[in-house]
Amino acid sequence: MSAPTNALKAALKRGETQIGCWASFADPYATEVLSTAEFDWILIDAEHSPNDLRTIMHQLQILEGKRSDAVVRLPMGEDWLIKQVLDAGAQSLLIPMVETAEQARDLVRATRYPPEGIRGSGAALARSSMFASRKDYIETANAEICLIIQVETRAALAALDDILAVDGVDAVFIGPSD
Template sequence: MPAPLNRFKAALKEGKMQYGCWASFADPYATEMLASAEFDWLVIDGEHAPNDLQTISQQVQVLQHEHSEAVVRIPIGRDWIIKQVLDTGCQTILVPLVETGEQAAELARAMRYPPQGNRGMGGAGARATRFGAIRDYVSTANDQVCLLVQVETVKGLENLDSILQVEGVDGVFIGPADLSADMGHPGDSGAPEVKEAIRDALGRINASDKAAGILAVDDTVAQQYAEWGAQFLAVGIDVLMLVSRARKTIARWRERD
């Protein structure tokens, strides 16, 4: 039995648009509810949400038979955490703050078993192999893992071409918030200079053999990003969805006083 098909990776290779959402509650029940909306992919956020390996693993489990594919954003690009997350059964990892082709190449190796990489071989007790039941996991897993790297600094943009040349990188995700801050416009990803940098980056990624990704919670901005070449597009953040609705609800009732 081979490793499970990574439907998200397959869709990117086919050039299909993939709509996603951030899952930031760090709770499997909330993530399962979000999956019922049938986003194509959900980001289990280990960088800015209160997730640890156990909560990540629980959320990967509840998404196993859902339409939404799990994309785990790890807090930092290190081989030990990549190994642990892959062993939960997650097949797609998003790595923040990637700035060079050399860094991207190291991450690509960490995602794969030898001889293509250096992922640890001890998967018999892991969920990824169904605890040893997937006999051909080690020989087939490399084809199903998907590496997404975040380019979100001026240095990252300067080295974008070298990052795009790295075999084993499947997609490049532009981080508008951090990029705008690094360009001297913190909190303003709509600044003309930042918008032009994003447009140029998405176009260059789209022209390569990698998929371009980005996040926008404003529909108009998201549509613009899609027109500029974004293929895996995050269009919401669950926490913001809840708090926005809650604030509008109480504001409506306060107006009645």
């Protein structure tokens, strides 16, 4: 079994407008309530909300199989944190405070298994592979990761064309002060 198809990524590739909602409650029950509104995506915010790996994972579990796709906004673009949330089951990430194409390329590499990237291959222990029951997860996961870059500064706006040209960046969210 392959990595699940990322409906948000596919819709963005087709140029379809997607409407979503921020989930800043750090609580799976509240996120489940939001999922009944049938947004295209629900963003689990770990930058300005008290979410941690466990609360993110529980909300990912709640959203699995629902109409709304989960997007996780991390507080920063650190390789180790990206690996943890991807292993917990996230397929779409929003990374804040990206200012250069070089940063964007590093983020793409952090979300991809080798040889395309540096994501550690502990998939046998990961929820994302259903604990190794998705036999070809590692071979198919890279194509289903949706990376959204958050541009928040004038320096980032000046580098926007270069950031948009980075292969593996699926969307850019322009959000100073979010």
